[in-house]
Amino acid sequence: NAGVTQTPKFQVLKTGQSMTLQCAQDMNHNSMYWYRQDPGMGLRLIYYSASEGTTDKGEVPNGYNVSRLNKREFSLRLESAAPSQTSVYFCASSAAREAYEQYFGPGTRLTVT
Protein backbone atom coordinates (compact mmCIF):
# COMPACT_ATOMS: atom_id res chain seq x y z
CA ASN A 1 0.00 0.00 0.00
CA ALA A 2 1.25 3.48 -0.85
CA GLY A 3 -0.64 5.11 2.05
CA VAL A 4 -1.19 8.80 1.31
CA THR A 5 0.32 10.21 -1.86
CA GLN A 6 0.59 13.85 -2.92
CA THR A 7 1.50 15.52 -6.16
CA PRO A 8 3.46 17.54 -6.98
CA LYS A 9 6.35 17.39 -4.49
CA PHE A 10 7.56 20.89 -5.35
CA GLN A 11 5.96 23.82 -7.14
CA VAL A 12 6.87 27.41 -7.84
CA LEU A 13 4.08 29.78 -8.82
CA LYS A 14 3.92 33.44 -9.71
CA THR A 15 1.48 35.66 -7.83
CA GLY A 16 -1.99 35.30 -9.32
CA GLN A 17 -1.45 31.89 -10.87
CA SER A 18 -3.69 28.99 -9.96
CA MET A 19 -2.95 25.36 -9.26
CA THR A 20 -4.40 22.22 -7.74
CA LEU A 21 -2.63 20.00 -5.25
CA GLN A 22 -3.65 16.38 -5.52
CA CYS A 23 -3.96 13.87 -2.70
CA ALA A 24 -4.98 10.23 -2.72
CA GLN A 25 -5.13 7.51 -0.08
CA ASP A 26 -5.48 3.76 -0.49
CA MET A 27 -6.35 2.87 3.11
CA ASN A 28 -10.13 3.14 2.65
CA HIS A 29 -10.21 6.01 5.15
CA ASN A 30 -13.32 8.12 5.49
CA SER A 31 -11.77 11.40 6.57
CA MET A 32 -9.20 13.50 4.77
CA TYR A 33 -7.48 16.75 5.65
CA TRP A 34 -5.35 19.52 4.21
CA TYR A 35 -2.81 21.30 6.41
CA ARG A 36 -0.19 23.92 5.85
CA GLN A 37 2.99 24.10 7.89
CA ASP A 38 4.97 27.30 8.31
CA PRO A 39 8.05 27.84 10.49
CA GLY A 40 7.02 28.59 14.06
CA MET A 41 3.31 28.14 13.27
CA GLY A 42 2.88 24.41 13.46
CA LEU A 43 0.34 22.53 11.38
CA ARG A 44 -2.78 24.53 10.61
CA LEU A 45 -5.90 22.92 9.21
CA ILE A 46 -7.13 24.42 5.94
CA TYR A 47 -10.06 22.17 5.06
CA TYR A 48 -11.23 18.72 5.92
CA SER A 49 -13.66 16.15 4.61
CA ALA A 50 -15.34 13.87 7.12
CA SER A 51 -16.68 11.60 4.43
CA GLU A 52 -17.14 11.40 0.68
CA GLY A 53 -19.31 14.29 -0.47
CA THR A 54 -18.71 16.57 2.49
CA THR A 55 -16.14 19.29 3.12
CA ASP A 56 -15.72 21.83 5.91
CA LYS A 57 -13.50 24.78 6.65
CA GLY A 58 -10.67 24.52 9.07
CA GLU A 59 -8.62 27.22 10.76
CA VAL A 60 -7.20 28.96 7.65
CA PRO A 61 -9.50 28.38 4.63
CA ASN A 62 -9.25 31.79 2.94
CA GLY A 63 -7.74 31.62 -0.53
CA TYR A 64 -8.33 27.87 -0.92
CA ASN A 65 -10.99 25.55 -2.24
CA VAL A 66 -11.25 21.80 -1.99
CA SER A 67 -12.95 18.92 -3.74
CA ARG A 68 -13.57 15.47 -2.35
CA LEU A 69 -13.65 13.73 -5.70
CA ASN A 70 -14.37 10.28 -4.28
CA LYS A 71 -13.42 8.33 -1.18
CA ARG A 72 -9.78 8.14 -2.25
CA GLU A 73 -9.06 11.62 -3.53
CA PHE A 74 -9.12 15.07 -1.96
CA SER A 75 -7.73 18.03 -3.89
CA LEU A 76 -6.77 21.53 -2.79
CA ARG A 77 -7.01 24.44 -5.20
CA LEU A 78 -5.38 27.83 -5.04
CA GLU A 79 -7.34 30.09 -7.37
CA SER A 80 -5.03 33.11 -7.25
CA ALA A 81 -1.80 32.35 -5.45
CA ALA A 82 -0.28 34.92 -3.10
CA PRO A 83 3.19 35.02 -1.50
CA SER A 84 1.51 34.41 1.88
CA GLN A 85 0.58 30.96 0.61
CA THR A 86 4.21 29.93 0.39
CA SER A 87 4.29 26.92 2.67
CA VAL A 88 4.55 23.17 2.92
CA TYR A 89 1.18 21.51 2.38
CA PHE A 90 0.33 18.17 3.88
CA CYS A 91 -2.61 15.95 3.13
CA ALA A 92 -3.70 13.46 5.79
CA SER A 93 -6.35 10.81 6.25
CA SER A 94 -7.92 9.00 9.17
CA ALA A 95 -10.17 6.00 9.50
CA ALA A 96 -13.14 7.55 11.22
CA ARG A 97 -15.05 10.77 11.75
CA GLU A 98 -13.67 11.01 15.26
CA ALA A 99 -10.17 12.37 15.71
CA TYR A 100 -8.36 9.11 15.32
CA GLU A 101 -4.74 9.06 14.36
CA GLN A 102 -3.98 10.71 11.08
CA TYR A 103 -1.66 9.43 8.39
CA PHE A 104 0.21 12.06 6.44
CA GLY A 105 1.38 12.29 2.87
CA PRO A 106 4.94 13.38 2.01
CA GLY A 107 3.98 17.02 1.49
CA THR A 108 4.14 19.61 -1.28
CA ARG A 109 6.59 22.46 -0.95
CA LEU A 110 5.00 25.49 -2.61
CA THR A 111 6.73 28.79 -3.28
CA VAL A 112 4.81 31.79 -4.58
CA THR A 113 6.94 34.60 -5.94
Added chain:
Amino acid sequence: QKEVEQNSGPLSVPEGAIASLNCTYSDRGSQSFFWYRQYSGKSPELIMFIYSNGDKEDGRFTAQLNKASQYVSLLIRDSQPSDSATYLCAPAGGYQKVTFGTGTKLQVIP
Protein backbone atom coordinates in the same frame (compact mmCIF):
# COMPACT_ATOMS: atom_id res chain seq x y z
CA GLN B 1 -2.99 31.73 25.35
CA LYS B 2 -2.24 29.30 22.53
CA GLU B 3 -4.37 26.18 22.38
CA VAL B 4 -1.31 23.96 22.57
CA GLU B 5 1.94 25.07 24.18
CA GLN B 6 5.23 23.35 23.59
CA ASN B 7 8.75 24.57 24.21
CA SER B 8 10.27 24.91 20.75
CA GLY B 9 13.70 23.85 21.97
CA PRO B 10 16.07 22.63 20.85
CA LEU B 11 16.21 20.18 23.71
CA SER B 12 19.64 18.58 23.72
CA VAL B 13 20.27 15.33 25.56
CA PRO B 14 23.24 12.94 25.46
CA GLU B 15 22.82 9.54 23.90
CA GLY B 16 21.40 7.07 26.41
CA ALA B 17 19.70 9.72 28.55
CA ILE B 18 15.99 10.26 29.09
CA ALA B 19 14.40 12.98 26.99
CA SER B 20 11.33 14.64 28.48
CA LEU B 21 8.99 16.54 26.16
CA ASN B 22 6.11 18.52 27.60
CA CYS B 23 2.85 19.92 26.32
CA THR B 24 0.02 21.93 27.86
CA TYR B 25 -3.35 22.47 26.23
CA SER B 26 -6.26 24.77 26.83
CA ASP B 27 -9.25 22.79 25.51
CA ARG B 28 -10.75 20.91 28.46
CA GLY B 29 -12.82 18.97 25.95
CA SER B 30 -9.75 17.20 24.58
CA GLN B 31 -10.18 13.46 24.98
CA SER B 32 -7.37 11.95 22.95
CA PHE B 33 -3.75 12.95 22.88
CA PHE B 34 -1.33 12.14 20.10
CA TRP B 35 2.39 12.52 19.78
CA TYR B 36 3.81 12.79 16.28
CA ARG B 37 7.45 12.72 15.28
CA GLN B 38 8.63 14.76 12.32
CA TYR B 39 12.09 14.38 10.88
CA SER B 40 13.47 17.41 9.08
CA GLY B 41 11.93 17.71 5.63
CA LYS B 42 9.54 14.82 6.22
CA SER B 43 5.91 14.44 7.15
CA PRO B 44 4.64 13.82 10.69
CA GLU B 45 4.22 10.23 11.80
CA LEU B 46 2.23 9.01 14.78
CA ILE B 47 4.31 7.47 17.55
CA MET B 48 2.05 7.46 20.61
CA PHE B 49 -1.51 8.13 21.65
CA ILE B 50 -3.13 8.17 25.06
CA TYR B 51 -6.75 8.50 26.18
CA SER B 52 -6.70 7.94 29.92
CA ASN B 53 -5.02 9.67 32.81
CA GLY B 54 -1.75 8.08 33.81
CA ASP B 55 1.06 6.50 31.85
CA LYS B 56 1.16 4.53 28.65
CA GLU B 57 4.33 2.75 27.64
CA ASP B 58 5.41 1.54 24.22
CA GLY B 59 8.98 0.35 24.01
CA ARG B 60 11.29 3.23 24.86
CA PHE B 61 8.41 5.73 24.77
CA THR B 62 6.11 6.63 27.66
CA ALA B 63 3.24 9.08 27.36
CA GLN B 64 1.92 10.67 30.54
CA LEU B 65 -1.43 12.41 30.79
CA ASN B 66 -2.89 14.60 33.51
CA LYS B 67 -6.26 15.92 32.38
CA ALA B 68 -6.84 17.92 35.56
CA SER B 69 -3.65 19.89 34.91
CA GLN B 70 -4.18 19.81 31.12
CA TYR B 71 -0.71 18.45 30.69
CA VAL B 72 0.71 15.66 28.56
CA SER B 73 4.31 14.58 28.25
CA LEU B 74 6.43 12.17 26.29
CA LEU B 75 9.45 10.45 27.80
CA ILE B 76 12.03 8.79 25.58
CA ARG B 77 14.32 6.41 27.44
CA ASP B 78 17.77 5.45 26.21
CA SER B 79 17.67 8.27 23.66
CA GLN B 80 19.36 7.53 20.33
CA PRO B 81 20.66 9.90 17.66
CA SER B 82 17.88 8.54 15.44
CA ASP B 83 15.38 10.09 17.88
CA SER B 84 16.56 13.55 16.83
CA ALA B 85 13.45 15.13 15.33
CA THR B 86 10.66 17.54 16.13
CA TYR B 87 7.91 16.13 18.33
CA LEU B 88 4.40 17.49 17.87
CA CYS B 89 1.77 17.29 20.58
CA ALA B 90 -1.79 16.99 19.26
CA PRO B 91 -4.76 17.03 21.60
CA ALA B 92 -7.98 15.96 19.93
CA GLY B 93 -11.39 17.15 21.06
CA GLY B 94 -13.32 14.75 18.95
CA TYR B 95 -14.97 15.04 15.54
CA GLN B 96 -12.11 16.46 13.52
CA LYS B 97 -10.88 18.96 16.08
CA VAL B 98 -7.20 18.10 16.30
CA THR B 99 -4.90 20.94 17.24
CA PHE B 100 -1.20 20.53 16.65
CA GLY B 101 1.42 22.23 18.76
CA THR B 102 4.38 23.91 17.07
CA GLY B 103 6.62 21.09 18.25
CA THR B 104 9.75 20.62 20.31
CA LYS B 105 12.99 19.97 18.48
CA LEU B 106 15.00 17.20 20.11
CA GLN B 107 18.72 16.74 19.51
CA VAL B 108 20.38 13.59 20.81
CA ILE B 109 24.11 14.10 21.06
CA PRO B 110 26.25 10.98 20.39
